[in-house]
Amino acid sequence: xxxxxGLIGENPFTEAVEHxxxxxxxxxENGPLGHALINPNYxxxxxxxxxxxxxxxxxxxxxxNHNEKDIVKIALFTVAVVxxxxxxxxxPVAACAHISLITVLALYDLDMSMIVFTFVTxxxxxxxxxxxxxxxxxLVNLAILAPLIAYFVYQLTCxxxxxxxxxxxxxxxxxxxxxxxxxxxxIAGTFPLSYGLTVITPVEAVIGVIEGIVTVFVMNAxxxxxxxLAPVMDx
Numbered sequence: 001x002x003x004x005x006g007l008i009g010e011n012p013f014t015e016a017v018e019h020x021x022x023x024x025x026x027x028x029e030n031g032p033l034g035h036a037l038i039n040p041n042y043x044x045x046x047x048x049x050x051x052x053x054x055x056x057x058x059x060x061x062x063x064x065n066h067n068e069k070d071i072v073k074i075a076l077f078t079v080a081v082v083x084x085x086x087x088x089x090x091x092p093v094a095a096c097a098h099i100s101l102i103t104v105l106a107l108y109d110l111d112m113s114m115i116v117f118t119f120v121t122x123x124x125x126x127x128x129x130x131x132x133x134x135x136x137x138x139l140v141n142l143a144i145l146a147p148l149i150a151y152f153v154y155q156l157t158c159x160x161x162x163x164x165x166x167x168x169x170x171x172x173x174x175x176x177x178x179x180x181x182x183x184x185x186x187i188a189g190t191f192p193l194s195y196g197l198t199v200i201t202p203v204e205a206v207i208g209v210i211e212g213i214v215t216v217f218v219m220n221a222x223x224x225x226x227x228x229l230a231p232v233m234d235x
Contacts, residue, residue, distance in 0.1 A: 001177055001204060002124070002138050005131030008040050008188045040188040048136030054144050055118050062111045074112060077105060078119045085120065085129070103169040103215045104222070106147040107154055107232045117143040137184060141177055149173045154232070162233060163216050170215035171208040178204025 038046070085098035105113035121142050124130050130138045150173040158165030181204075182196015223233040 001174075001181055001200075001207075002121075002130035002142070003134040003181060003184070005133050007185070007190050008044060008134055008137065037187045037189070040190070043184075043188050044133055044136060046136075047134075047140055051136040051139035051144070055114070055139065058111055058114045058118075058144070062115055065111065070112065074115055074119070077112070077116045078123070081105070081116060081120045082123055085124065099211060099214050100142075100146070100174070101215070101218065102142075102146045102173055103150040103154065103166060103211075104218050104230075106150040107169075107219070108229055110147055110151050113147040114143050117147065141180055141184075145180065146173055146177060149176055158232070163220070166216045166219050167212035169212070171205075171212035174208035174211045175201065175205045178202075178208075 081101060084101060088098060102113070102117070105116055118139060121130060121138050122135065125132050125135050125138065150169045153172045154165045154169040156165075157168045178201040179196070182191070182193060182200045185191040185196055185200075186193035219230050219233060223230040227234065
């Protein structure tokens, strides 16, 4: 899930109201429900710097282990994911969600998936999905944490059953992203942690179920049609 512009910063509620977030009206009328642990403006800078450092490390690792021919794959995967994520799933919370295929790409090539979702997140930020000011948050969440969670959840659960592992990887990744975003909102003082855990996370869990089902379907379909794109299914 993306964190949109206006919900983390100096005056998040005012800008959020202007963007039509219904919960922001309630918060603005009743006063702030949480207090920032760190100045929200500093948080924007901190996450931007962390994102740059982590992505630089990913690109360095990728260059060591891949060649220039793989650039075409990055471009194709990026375009494919952007198109797929144009199908929006409306949420009753301060975020938007899509079917992401994070597990599919992470299990094909972890480093490549991080690069692909870096480009996807940047592209989407210029088209109103996520935001420019919150790009650091979204890059850390979607381009770094999400592929890592998806990869390691599958590694821990695939021994039970590969399809169960695929489902849990998609489901847990999306659900944990809801928890992470809820914590980030709480740290920034935008929403209390209780809001993140009782509103954002359950909604993301529903999206996670869909993500898990789609992940199983896509990975099995790829293994039948183009098995080189689903190498883990051969193990």
